[in-house]
Amino acid sequence: MNALEVKNLKKTFQSKDTRTALIVEALKGVSFEIKHGEIFGLLGPNGAGKTTLINSITTLEQPTSGDVFVFGESVLKNPQFTKKQIGVVHQEVINTGFFDVDEILHFQSGFYGIKNNHERIDYLLAKLSLAAHKHKKVKQLSGGMKRRLMIAKALVHSPRLLLLDEPTAGVDVELRESLWKFVLELKNSGVSILLTTHYLEEAEKLCDRVGIINKGQLVYVGQPTEVISKYSTKKINVRTNDGKTYSFIDSAAKPIQEILKEHKISFSDVADIRIEEGKLEEAFTKMVNL
Amino acid sequence: MIPFLTLIQREISRFFKVIIQTVLSPILNSFLYLLIFGVSLGSSIQMGSGNNYLAFLIPGLVVMGLINNAFQNSSSSIITSKFSGDIEDIRVAPITHSQIVWAMGIGGVFRGSLVGLITFIVGEIFYYVQNGELLSIAHPFLMLFFTLTGGFIFSFCGIFVAFIAKTFDQLSAFTSFILLPLTYLGGVFISTDNLNPFFKALSHANPLFYLINGFRYSVLGHSDVEILVAIITTLVATVVTFFMARFALLRGSYSRW
Numbered sequence: 001m002n003a004l005e006v007k008n009l010k011k012t013f014q015s016k017d018t019r020t021a022l023i024v025e026a027l028k029g030v031s032f033e034i035k036h037g038e039i040f041g042l043l044g045p046n047g048a049g050k051t052t053l054i055n056s057i058t059t060l061e062q063p064t065s066g067d068v069f070v071f072g073e074s075v076l077k078n079p080q081f082t083k084k085q086i087g088v089v090h091q092e093v094i095n096t097g098f099f100d101v102d103e104i105l106h107f108q109s110g111f112y113g114i115k116n117n118h119e120r121i122d123y124l125l126a127k128l129s130l131a132a133h134k135h136k137k138v139k140q141l142s143g144g145m146k147r148r149l150m151i152a153k154a155l156v157h158s159p160r161l162l163l164l165d166e167p168t169a170g171v172d173v174e175l176r177e178s179l180w181k182f183v184l185e186l187k188n189s190g191v192s193i194l195l196t197t198h199y200l201e202e203a204e205k206l207c208d209r210v211g212i213i214n215k216g217q218l219v220y221v222g223q224p225t226e227v228i229s230k231y232s233t234k235k236i237n238v239r240t241n242d243g244k245t246y247s248f249i250d251s252a253a254k255p256i257q258e259i260l261k262e263h264k265i266s267f268s269d270v271a272d273i274r275i276e277e278g279k280l281e282e283a284f285t286k287m288v289n290l
Numbered sequence: 291m292i293p294f295l296t297l298i299q300r301e302i303s304r305f306f307k308v309i310i311q312t313v314l315s316p317i318l319n320s321f322l323y324l325l326i327f328g329v330s331l332g333s334s335i336q337m338g339s340g341n342n343y344l345a346f347l348i349p350g351l352v353v354m355g356l357i358n359n360a361f362q363n364s365s366s367s368i369i370t371s372k373f374s375g376d377i378e379d380i381r382v383a384p385i386t387h388s389q390i391v392w393a394m395g396i397g398g399v400f401r402g403s404l405v406g407l408i409t410f411i412v413g414e415i416f417y418y419v420q421n422g423e424l425l426s427i428a429h430p431f432l433m434l435f436f437t438l439t440g441g442f443i444f445s446f447c448g449i450f451v452a453f454i455a456k457t458f459d460q461l462s463a464f465t466s467f468i469l470l471p472l473t474y475l476g477g478v479f480i481s482t483d484n485l486n487p488f489f490k491a492l493s494h495a496n497p498l499f500y501l502i503n504g505f506r507y508s509v510l511g512h513s514d515v516e517i518l519v520a521i522i523t524t525l526v527a528t529v530v531t532f533f534m535a536r537f538a539l540l541r542g543s544y545s546r547w
Contacts, residue, residue, distance in 0.1 A: 058378075058381075058382040059381070059382065060378060060381055060382060060544065079384075080384045080386070081384075083382060083383060083384040084384050086382070088382055090375070090378060092375055093375070094374055094375040094376045094379075095373075095374040095375065095376075096371075096374050096376045097370065097374055098303075098304050098307045098308070098370075099300075099303070099304075099307070103303075107296055107299075107300050108379065108383075110292055110293060110295070110296025110297075110299070110300075111293050111296055111297070111379065111380065111383035111384075111385060112293070112383060112384060113292045113293055113384070114292070115292055138374075153379070
């Protein structure tokens with residue numbers, strides 16, 4: 001059974017801007033699935049429909065048509081079941097003013113039907129380096145700590161599907177690395193993850209598959225390496241036995257031998273060869289501009 | 291049941307965190323009203339029913355404290371959540387809309403009843419000092435009925451307005467232009483018997499008039515309305531406002547301010 005199945009999801013909004021069209025199509029029939037234990041990256045420029053998609057899964061938005069299935073159950077027909085399976089880290093940082101970190105996590109546990117969740121909360125606080133701050137109010141936390149608190153909140157009920165809406169936006173390099181490590185740990189413990197991100201390096205490092213969304217449409221789904229080889233280029237620097245150097249840029253998918261043959265260089269003449277692999281970023285830029 | 295109880299606990303804990311603003315300040319207001327209107331001016335006001343003005347004023351102030359604080363509790367909770375952005379936590383959690391409405395309603399009733407109870411105790415002290423005896427409660431069960439229905443009606447109104455409101459202005463417009471005039475014209479400070487026929491008829495169209503006078507009846511044993519009419523009106527208002535609050539949860543805005 002798939003962890004998540006999005007089927008022909010459409011969402012239209014009434015535009016608030018009277019100068020533009022009255023109806024804005026945020027999602028134009030998006031379909032994909034996330035397998036159990038998989039990290040799926042959703043990439044797309046601002047306004048592509050990533051957050052609308054996440055909101056449709058969590059029921060914050062009602063889709064215009066189509067449906068979403070979480071572990072086989074429809075979010076429209078059985079939201080009480082699907083909500084329990086999902087943990088979500090929203091894009092914007094929250095600033096709850098009344099309660100401290102520990103209280104927030106206990107209330108959050110209660111919302112998911114768990115009483116006395118001390119053990120899990122203490123584990124998450126330790127794991128996310130928040131244990132020393134458990135009695136602080138949110139406004140006393142730094143930006144990075146607030147992000148980690150949001151992740152802890154999403155995990156208090158041990159969800160089977162985790163939705164991360166740009167979890168590392170505005171986060172320093174060190175914290176980003178530690179969050180990546182934690183996300184991989186979650187994956188290894190069997191959690192399925194949907195990750196939206198602007199950081200292509202993040203998608204490349206973490207995701208088993210990526211989907212590229214642009215203007216409300218999913219334009220590509222595949223493994224990051226597959227996307228790179230199809231849509232990016234690689235740079236090949238060759239030094240031959242006679243001391244000459246050559247530099248070629250060609251499709252990442254094309255075999256080296258073929259490239260050398262095209263440039264009339266025999267493989268036996270090659271003294272040294274360096275290949276700079278294409279980046280997902282390049283493929284992504286190419287795809288959203290198609 | 292745990293999500294529902296947790297939300298009630300959160301709603302009550304929230305106002306205890308800011309108790310000066312949520313409980314002590316309304317009680318000080320009531321104390322000042324009792325001192326100025328009840329004791330100082332009240333001695334020169336003669337009530338047609340034979341009661342002194344302080345006895346008339348105390349139930350009115352209790353209801354005013356009850357409904358204002360019930361309204362404030364649910365609406366402030368939602369509005370502050372809209373500011374902080376954690377309103378979405380409730381929406382994405384496995385809590386039904388009815389559970390949210392009832393839990394926030396109970397939170398409002400709890401705060402409103404607490405303010406109302408303390409206002410009543412302060413009123414009793416004033417009454418004892420003035421009359422040498424305590425003001426007795428004629429119908430305690432009716433008092434409980436009007437406390438619960440009044441609290442729920444205004445908690446539900448608070449949920450409705452806070453979810454529907456898109457700006458802080460819209461929320462304060464409801465408080466200033468609807469809630470406040472209805473409260474003052476509903477008979478907190480005055481008996482409608484003293485009004486001219488036009489305003490008397492107009493006040494009978496105010497649902498708060500039935501709540502305030504129903505509660506007054508429960509304390510004094512008499513008021514400006516038929517008690518059965520007051521009971522039916524408040525029951526209908528409770529049902530109507532419950533569905534208004536549910537509607538607001540379905541159609542209202544969860545977006546961050």
